[in-house]
Amino acid sequence: MTKDGGTWEFMDTKHRILDEALTLFSEKGYANVYVSDIAERVGIKAPSLYKHYRNKRAIFDAIIDEMNHRFEQQAQALSISGTDPTADAEVYKNMDEEHLIKLGNDLFRYYLHDSYTKRFRKMLTLEQFQDQELARVYSQQYFDMPLSYQGMLLGLMVSQGLLVTGNVPIMTLQFYAPIYMLLTVCDREPSREQETMELLEGHIRQFDQLYGRNF
């Protein structure tokens, strides 16, 4: 779907516009991107772009709409597996420290390197104060939903005696917040990826020791 797949040339123009606009918005912010910049990347002239979208704002809105759509699918998928605890419990049955590290690592790497996810997160970072709706979307995506989902996973591990706590939501916040903070460091300074990966592993290891067996 994205440039990464190498299927770039096969996307239709309407979708290509969205893809290039997202890239530019995530790097420079909406106001610093000109319609002609987007058009140039797509390989057309600016006026042609208006055959696909009514105006510049409509491109931005379409990106948000597409993401909301992906989010809903995501939420549904999570919700389905979430309401079937036996399935999830099976996955996290024999979860030891190494599995937890792998879970955290995979989570981090996905958020860090998935092109669409990364560009959308950066764009939203730059536009989050523009209006309440965008603020809500940001909090939903990068605060409420992750805490809810990971809280479910960690809750399962608690119910299986792998972790011990009287307050799962706080435990989840303490698991997730450092991971997200390291992610944002990489977003603005990719050269610090190695350094943050090491902190990430240290964090998860220590988290497991704290909540895992010191009682």
Place this chain on the structure above:
Amino acid sequence: MTKDGGTWEFMDTKHRILDEALTLFSEKGYANVYVSDIAERVGIKAPSLYKHYRNKRAIFDAIIDEMNHRFEQQAQALSISGTDPTADAEVYKNMDEEHLIKLGNDLFRYYLHDSYTKRFRKMLTLEQFQDQELARVYSQQYFDMPLSYQGMLLGLMVSQGLLVTGNVPIMTLQFYAPIYMLLTVCDREPSREQETMELLEGHIRQFDQLYGRNF
């Protein structure tokens, strides 16, 4: 110094421009603020503004410069007390859970409500991807410096047996990251302040229990 103090009218025009520009930049981002917007807030016309600053960019740069200046002072102050452990040790001598909660609360409230700090943080959030220099300033201010300073404080508490860990930097990350995450939630959704304050207290309480005495 700021509008909050009610001494607004006594700031000279040059400083007033900086103050109003910072407010606007932090809300809408540099590119969405027009020179005439700044001038209007100051109570002059746009052309008059060019008697104080060469151009729009010079206003932004002056804000960064002023902040760098404050940061240096801050760093010096911290460094001085940091190299005199006896002074700091005295402060954190009888530190129990309630003191730790107060420390976290004060930290949070300061960052949350100090007008200058808040506006600068929000502005930098919106401009962090514009160039490497701004990315560096952001990471320095909201990642490296807080971890360094709080690591020193928590390290003191470890050396006094109030907290126990084999890895102070990771412990510090686990203390600070949730606090900063809650702060950013409030920055974009001030209506969630109450909710985040409760999570903050829960976090610090649980942090103290985890690192404090469960051995």
Place this chain on the structure above:
DNA sequence: GTCTATAAGAAGATAGAC
């Protein structure tokens, strides 16, 4: 140092041919 008037240029968007 502040004003009015205005230049200079950028950027979004439309018209109409192909």
Place this chain on the structure above:
DNA sequence: GTCTATCTTCTTATAGAC
């Protein structure tokens, strides 16, 4: 659907009087 030509508006910045 894409192009060239063009319009309109907005924004930065300057000129020069007071």
